[in-house]
Amino acid sequence: MTLTEPVAAPTDPPGTSRRRPDLVVAALSLGLAVLVTAGLWADPNHRTIKVNSSDQALFEWLLAFGAHALTHAENPLFTHLMNVPDGVNLAVNTSITVYAVLFAPLTLLAGPQWSFVVILTLNLAATAFAWYLLLSRAFRLPVLAAAVGGLFCGFAPGMVSHANAHLNWTAGWLVPLVVWRVFALREPGRWRRNGLILGVLVAVAFSIAAEGLFFTALACGVFLGVWAFSRRAEARAALPTFVRGLAVTAGAAVLLLSYPLWLHFFGPQRFHGTGFDPKVHNEDLAAFAAFPERSLAGIAGFGTGLAPNPTEENSFFGLPLLALVVVCFVLLWRRTAPRLARSGPRSAATRPDRAGLGGPARAERAQSNTDAGRRAVLRALAVTAGVFFVLSLGPELKVDERLTGVPLPYAALGGLPVFNAALPARLALVVMPLIGLVLAYGLAALGPRPAPAWLGAFAVALLPLVPVPLHTSEYEPVPRFITSGTWREYVQDGGVLAPVPPTSDVLPDGQRWQTYALAHGQGEFRIPAGFFLGPGGPDGKGRIGPVPRPSADLLFEVARTGVVPPITDADRAAAREDLRYWGAEAVVLADRVHGAKFPAHPEALLRATTELLGPPQRVDDVWLWRV
Helix, strand or coil, X not given: CCCCCCCCCCCCCCCCCCHHHHHHHXXXXXXXXXXXXXXXXXXXXXXXXXXHHHHHHHHHHHHHXXXXXXXXXXXXXXXXXXXXXXXXXXXXXXXXXXXXXXXXXXXXXXXXXXXXXXXXXXXXXXXXXHHHHHHHHHCCCCHHHHHHHHHHHHHCHHHHHHCCXXXXXXXXXXXXXXXXXXXXXXXXXXXXXHHHHXXXXXXXXXXXXXXXXXXXXXXXXXXXXXXXXXXXXXXXXXXXXXXXXXXXXXXXXHHHHHHXXXXXXXXXXXXXXXXXXCCCCCCCHHHHHCEXXXXXXXXXXXXXXXXXXXXXXXXXXXXXXXXXXHHHHHHHHHHCXXXXXXXXXXXXXXXXXXXCCCHHHHHHHHHHHHHHHHHHHHHHHHHHHHHHHHHHCCCEEEECCEEEEEECCHHHHCCCCCHHHCCHHHHHXXXXXXXXXXXXXXXXXXXXXXXXXXXXXXXXXXXXXXXXXXXXXXXXXXXXXXXXXXXXXXXXXXXXXXXXXXXXXXXXXXHHHHHHHHHXXXXXXXXXXXXXXXXXXHHHCEEECCCCCXXXXXXXXXXXXXXXXXXXXXXXXXHHHHHHHHCEEEEEEECCCXXXXXXXXXXXXXXXXXXXXXXXXXXXXXXXXXX
């Protein structure tokens, strides 16, 4: 397989030291990552991602719970701390167990907020640097080309968009490592070692970003299938070693993931399919040529609202970049055209002599074979990008926010296992590194000193996409009732504290309080509801949070609207029944309530809860109802 050979591109001169360029690229990667997350670094304990504070609260809870589970020998993949009495299956959620364990010392020492911002920043920097290493080491591209390709992959619009609190999707450094080890499976005599390394990587990737691992496996399958069809003889020769290595990979991954996989597919509180509408979470065709919000082009006024939300700008490459990619691909394709077609009839000097000793002819055949291999790689890159481009459009074509009624291939896949738990729009993230590869190969093919016109074209295409800092805001503080440990006077260890309003993805305070208690060694209190994915959605699919209960619905609407409806005896009876169902010992309302998507209304919540449960008592800085 010739992917590890540059596509008609020179390498750095022999003997060139890589140490200094590596340090420069690492510094650039880290600098850009800090720039993107600068708003959080200003005050990690109190700042939050403005457009996605709910996901940040969830990941901070996962980090705190993981550290707590590690130090208390509890199951890190299932918990009864949320969603009492049923609990939450974290194996079907994004448990980030590996991160929770590795960063447990920082979480316990400084708090999960610090672990969150450190992981988010390192994710972005490591993604760019890992792609650079793959391009410069495995694919042997020159430093400049590898750096441009790596930095693009690390800070492309999709990566910056998911930096809005997605610790799973920003862990893009896993992708080049997995790809690197997949290609290494064909190395003769090393299939056991390579298979074992890849198996461990697969287990790590499953823990951190299972959906991303699924997409990576699909992309590798499409690429290798297209390449093998073009290079059948070479593929047949490599197949036995590759299959042996792949078998070792599967064995190692299944051994390491046996319990998480059982929980995922057969454990309690499992679900199959997320319930998200694929016609909402599909990529808009116009989005591929649009500019992202958090970029130089975006702050200059060229951003659009074509994404379903600010965390899902999965394409948004901009028209100049798309044009440059096409030009680079054509350049590479032409440079790998058959030699006879490019050079015309061979001269007498290059024809084989009658004794069969024609060195020039053999050299020409070898070069033609190399060119054919490079063209097979380009063909596989193009087909893979095309497949994921089409699939990312979802089951029905959407153009400029309008569904057109045109059916697309994803309609036949969306109901299949695993596909039904993925969002089609995110398949566009696979196109991102393929564009980075074409850019890197194209720049390398231009030689060590590209013409000014080419440098200008790269600048016009890439400068508008340079990222700018994410929007951040200030969290409502965790109440002193929690931080001082006063809660332990009203709720026994392991008892149930019911926050008002009940915790959800858009009202995450109860989960934030629990995060503080776990990270600071105060003990455990359980909460009703919570922000998680669980069963109970339409058609047997999953949903965010538990199946609602009457009092939870009522208080949610009060928090959202600020309007207190007439409270009836039936409402009071339903609230008492809900508290019995949860086993609540105390109901707590803070003076300030964080709303992730809308301003909450604590004054209205106080009136509504008093109507439901009677007068509260004032404890520290909260209102409390004993149950």
